[in-house]
Amino acid sequence: MRNEAIVAGSAREGRLALLVLILVSVFNYLDRTIISILQVPIKRDLALSDGQLGLLTGLAFALFYSTLGVPVARLADRFSRKNVIAASLCLWSAMTALSGFSTGFATLVFFRIGVALGEAGSIPASHSVIADYYPPNRRATALSVWGLALPIGVMLGYLSGGWLAQAIDWRAALWIIGGIGVLLTPIVLMLLKEPPRGRFETAKVVQAPPWKDGLRIMARQKSLLLLFAGGALNNFVLSMALNWNAPFYARAHDMALGDIATALALMSGIGGGIGIFLGGWLTDRIGATSLRMRPMLSGVAMVAVMPAAILQFTASSLSVSLVAGGIAVMLMFFYYSPIIAMTQSLVPASIRAYTSSILLLSVNIVGLGLGPWLTGILSDMLGGGADGLRYAMASLSVLGLVAGGCFLLAAKWYGEETLR
Template sequence: MTEAPSAGARRLALLLLIVVSVFNYLDRTIISILQVPIKRDLSLSDAQLGALTGLAFALFYSTLGVPIARLADRYSRRWVIAGSIALWSAMTAISGFSTSFAALVFFRIGVALGEAGSIPATHSMLADYYPPERRATALAIWGLALPIGVMLGYLSGGWLAQAIDWRAALWIVGGVGVLLAPLILALLREPARGRFDSGPAPAAMPWQEGLRVMARRPSLLLLFAGGALNNLVLSVALNWNAPFYARLHGMALGDIATALSLMTGIGGAIGIFAGGWLTDRVRIDTPERRPILTGIALLLTTPAALVQLQAASTAVSLAAGAVTVLLLFFYYAPIIAMTQSLVPASIRAFTSSILLLSVNIIGLGLGPWLTGILSDMLGGADHSLRTAMTMISFFGLAAGGCFLLAARFYAKDLRK
């Protein structure tokens, strides 16, 4: 075990990684709130909107994350992170010049390419800054960047689009991110790899062997499956809630931006922190309770979502939506902490990239796109979108079941 980083170094690293992740989710989310003016200006269908916010982004984000994670397992993770934020922010700004669906998809693929490198490298760094017994809480604090980024994405996108236009929103947000990249490179320090593992610092494991290690852990595979199914429901909520409230409840874009930022910011923050904090409170001699705790939370997402989508009252729908978001985000810190604990340090970034691949191809890639296709197939009217979102919400039950089943193998896999 190498010398531990100071408390100040850990706090600074955590803060910087939070800032990076905030911009990650801000740039990813802003296109969701801008769907309303983009659909009008570029004459897009619901299926095209679903592909833009889901499939086109997720395919490249997920698949490119694997080779970039291999670089993070071999070379400097801070360079990977700084380069990633510079690229995705530049592509966000450039996407404001799009005049067609094809151009907008092309630039969003560029955003996906940049964002693909950030999260696996971050997971690996945090695992070397914090010991296993504090890791879920640290990841929960870092994970607050997700609801904060989504909240800022809704607010900045909605209000800038209403005050100026949707193109200016992309120019401004992307430009600020580009300026942040050199600051991250200057201040972020690289921790010793495998700091809390016994024995010498590990060499990078060949990817084929890494996949074999993962395949021998059934709990890990079930966590991947449960995370993918939960992210399917979560991605639909994050990407289609704005059109839902505009069409079904007649809300103005600025009001939607404020409501969704509060719903996601407060509900998501509580869910992420509660998930990490409660997971670290589980006794060390009963680790199987960690996936059980998360599984129960995910089972409850479906009834909460049904209330949100079917309520006639806007106030009731928004309140139920906040509960739904809280429960959907509960899995975030636990799944990262559990998967990082199930594998050796030499493949942690690689494991995170495989987690992101499964979660985002199925969840982010298929969820918004299938919702758009279902909405168009059902007639494309306002009620069609409600029906499509309702159908997708039932995947929450399967997500919770996967986590409960993972509990049967989790303790044994930890000993491996």
């Protein structure tokens, strides 16, 4: 009876922790996405070019978000992950609110870098906490449920940003959303419990090794390196779409900001939610019979992104474009939970947060950093306007094919390299 009570209590704590981490992650992606829908009024008020918008939503954010995630993750591997998560939430929410006081490109970039500093610590620590609440055979499903925060956050970011900007202005949207996140911080500290580190490991959990030794462990895994590369390229296409879809539909289909917000919220919320959940659910079930199928499933989804995305950006019909865009988003989000679960299974518990930070570094420097920025530069080179942006986005969607190839190749070594 006592053992059953312990198991039941642990399960309740796991569900509560997952719920809290979902809430934190929703605000992570909400604060990150809101600037994308606000590009339309910000471009007008601050007189920015497409290249500047791409730098603002891409490289300026991703460079600090990705690089600072590594040292913060090292702290999470050594100290309280709960405190790291709560402090991160408070910082990025405050900087989001302060972004509403921006007077030009330089000040807006400064505050967005502040948002990046805050968000850098949340995701790796959350991965590590979830891995210690859920065993390996349930981990991808748990991460897929947690991963639903991404499409929910993106959906709320589009809706709140678009409609608040249309009803009041873009500055008020940033003040309101950032302020709510700050108020959430003490609730997170109160509800989130720190689980025993490495509770499901068969090997004895040791102290986190020096950072160079951690990198050597990762570098020995061929499948891990290919997952990093494929994830980075897939996120390139995904970040391009999430950051430039709003300006695309405003220019190419002459949609009002509120209508764009609703359309993109449904596209990302429904399409992204289905993709994330199916990715985790199918990977756990089909991957249980064959470990090789885990990376292969995501690889096939990535290959299918290219035709759907090209149709989205070249179709003259708005309805066809929106449906194709929803399918493309679903396929791009499919990898999200599996790549986290697979990378966590390839390394020991002592470097899990560190591994997540390296994953985020590679994925976000290449994807979030270069995707929006290079799309803006290419759009300017092609003349800007509706056609310049259309052809820039369609041509760069081809990278989804390369991303899928990396995951399919990773299947060759993944099974034998997985830590059992």
